[in-house]
Amino acid sequence: MNDYFKLQNVLFCEDDKLATHWKMFFHGSQPAYDRQNRCIVIGAGQVVDFCTYFNSIALRKWRTYTWADKLILKLRVQGKIEICLTGYEKEDNRYIRRIVARKKINAEEEKEIWIPYPDKPLELAGFEVHALEYSTIFEGEYGTEVQADKRNHVSLHLITTTFKKEEYILPNIELLKKTVLTEKRLEEISDRESLAKNFWIHVVDNGRTLSPEQMEADHVQLHPNLNTGGAGGFTRGMLESLEHREKPTNVLLMDDDVLVLPESIIRTYQLLRIQRPEYKRHFISGAMLYYEEMERLHEDVGYVNRTGEYGPLKSRINTAKIEKVLRREGQKKNPDTAYAGWWYCCIPVEFVRKDNLPLPLFIRGDDVEYSLRNKAEFITMNGICIWHKGFSNKFNGAMEFYQVHRNSLILQAASGVCRNIDFMDRISKLVRVNLLRFNYDGAEQLLDAVEDYLKGYHFLMKNQGEKLMKEESSKNEKLISLEHFPEAPMKPYEVYNDTPRKPLETFLYRITYNGHFWPSCLLKKQVVPVAYDWFYSPHLYFFRRKLLVVNPAMETGAYREMDRKRFIRILRRKHRIMKQYKETHTHVEREFREHRDEMTSESFWRKYLEIDQK
Incomplete structure (x- = not known):
């Protein structure tokens, strides 16, 4: 199939940190993971359901945002199994589970199989494996057919800002080197459009405690920076990416103190490669899950409510429960105060310009202001996410x-x-x-x-x-x-x-x-x-x-x-400040508005960051 195009991988829950949370990957029986051969083993009589948060595919969204009109399941297996293609259709306000196709496989030797899904209006699609005898699945993926002239060239630049968090940033970068950038030499990869050839990492070190020897490699650059918070760190990364020899088409902003799943980056890249033109201006907003409660999803799109509170637009869910995932995947109209958090946010370079940089807010609100100023619209997808450390128990x-x-x-x-x-x-x-x-x-x-x-x-x-x-x-x-x-x-x-x-x-x-x-x-x-x-x-x-x-x-x-x-002293101070606000806020607001373009310009930021003027 010359037009075949991979959409996303089937994940085997390889990370030890995730082993106890296997229901995010499988339902029914838990298969055994063979670490040496990097495959899963299913015992005779076991049924493993892959229609889960990480292993289902949001088919309606892929069909909406990309050219992925068809869906194909591709597996490499050995043994005697029956595969049931499954999915969920929406009827009124309910989600109905369907088995849309079945296929029996008898493979005495390792064998690659392709099974197309029928053209059904499924919200999520997945599959079940019924092991008729001891069987092995070596790898799997969902794919589609997309002609070459509908594929986009993508140059994806990851920017992560860190401040004296070596225990997080070093393992994350090492993981990405070994997975997304692959262990073999980049020049040996023949596919010019492969992610490994078109993925670049910018580590902005606000603490100036990292050395190039710890970090830098092909496609990985370290940028020592003043401690100017997240806003200054991400802005430095934006400027560096715009000056890079391989100009970005999209910039991916990501926090440092996170557990990253390389597959999230793979899915982001694949989505961008076949994105329909009318959705190329959308931000891809990754979900934030709690590191302390790894199945709990906190937010993928946030918003500011009428009383000025910041929080998730959709309900928080347990991702181990597919019915919760389904309801969350349902499209919800974004209010004009919706924003994407910069723990994982992929932005088209159309917005990342030298005359459209973030405000110097140091920390908190920079992502909100950037989304709202640019009237951003968002794409979210199950399985595009990170786990954030320390988010669930800190109030500062x-x-x-x-x-x-x-x-x-x-x-x-x-x-x-x-x-x-x-x-x-x-x-x-x-x-x-x-x-x-x-x-x-x-x-x-x-x-x-x-x-x-x-x-x-x-x-x-x-x-x-x-x-x-x-x-x-x-x-x-x-x-x-x-x-x-x-x-x-x-x-x-x-x-x-x-x-x-x-x-x-x-x-x-x-x-x-x-x-x-x-x-x-x-x-x-x-x-x-x-x-x-x-x-x-x-x-x-x-x-x-x-x-x-x-x-x-x-x-x-x-x-x-x-x-x-102290109570009286603060109360008096409050009355004084509120009076000052009433008398001066119109003037203050007008000055901020008049100087916004200056504060988001390259010349201002280069001076603020004390880096060479271009």
């Missing part, structure tokens, strides 16, 4: 209170996005909430965010992100082991249970600012454990003198105590 006030809210005001002002969202109303309410639960440092961080925004665009153009983060991080609560607290709960996650307030309690809580304007002798002395993060439980805070805040994931905590003097 410097990030969540200061950085996020300062940058929300900046991106709204500079790029004219999120116009219907009142970020100042959200900040005002959060200051009050944090005062009520004695988190005075958190309230200060929120007010710092507004105060620094009001300093205007000149403030943003100074390379001081690292300094500011250190200052704000010094205000974060210092949590220590729960062993040091007699009030620590036996079951730490119980801090997320809340009891509704009584009407009188609610009334007194509000008019007294939770006891800040109430006699001390009438406050409760007992210390209660509460959640340290966003979780709000006013019944537990009510009229307490002291709280124990708990991080259940890390089993750490800290005391918070009522401080009336």
Whole structure:
């Protein structure tokens, strides 16, 4: 078949870290993995279902976004088996599982088989293997037929930014060298359009702790950089890719502290190779799964809601359950505040231009602003993803209170996005909430965010992100082991249970600012454990003198105590800053808007990053 084109590989769950999560790869029986021969072995009578998060194919999406109108299953097998081609059709709001074809194979020797799928309107397609005797599957893939004149040339440049995270970045780059870039010499690969020949890696080292000897190789470059956060690191990578001898067609941004699956990059590249012209401007937005709970999918497309909160557009799911995967794969109209996170985001070079670089936000919000400014549309696909480390158990006030809210005001002002969202109303309410639960440092961080925004665009153009983060991080609560607290709960996650307030309690809580304007002798002395993060439980805070805040994931905590003097001082500061905002925000916003093009230009960034002017 001269027109045959591979779409994606069938995965065997080879990584030891994923072995206990095999239901992301197989349903029914778990096959045995033969590590020496890199194949899977299925015992007589076993049935293995490959219609899973990683081994199904999102057929409707492939047919929509690419020229993959046909679907072919290609396997290399040995033994006596029956293969059932399966898939899910959507009827009304239900997904109906179908067996669309069957084929019996009797292969005494290793044999390659091709089985075409009938032309059915399947959402997801997959297959089952029924072993009639002891059998082996050596490899498998889904493919299609695409004529040469419909195939695109793709030059894919990966950019990853790191800051003193050698334990993550070094294994990831080594893995990509051995897989995506292949172990054999690149010049020996005859196919000019192979991924290995057209994949380039730019490692931007914001910590300047890596050496070329540790990292560089054919198609891998190291770029020492100032610590300018994710925004500065990714911008440096964009500039380097644009200056590269092999000009990119697409740029793939990826975090450093992730577990990467090489197959995600393969699927991204194959999709780009046969992408229909009308979808070439779409961003490919990879999903982020939790490293600590590897089956849990957190987000593939995010959005900013009407109250100014950032979060996933679709529901979080357990990827081991195919019905959850199906419902998530259903197309959902993206609001105008939808964005792609830069943990894994593939952007057409049409947008990655020297006059269209990110804003210098240091960290948080750079990916949001870039998506919204460019009115991005998105492609998501099951199996194109990463696992992010530490995302599920960290709450950092410097990030969540200061950085996020300062940058929300900046991106709204500079790029004219999120116009219907009142970020100042959200900040005002959060200051009050944090005062009520004695988190005075958190309230200060929120007010710092507004105060620094009001300093205007000149403030943003100074390379001081690292300094500011250190200052704000010094205000974060210092949590220590729960062993040091007699009030620590036996079951730490119980801090997320809340009891509704009584009407009188609610009334007194509000008019007294939770006891800040109430006699001390009438406050409760007992210390209660509460959640340290966003979780709000006013019944537990009510009229307490002291709280124990708990991080259940890390089993750490800290005391918070009522401080009336500090409360009054912060309240006065809030009124002063809010008055200043009302008087000056129109002028500040106009200046940000007028200087946005300057802040996203090559000349500005080269000066900011202290690299040679071109």
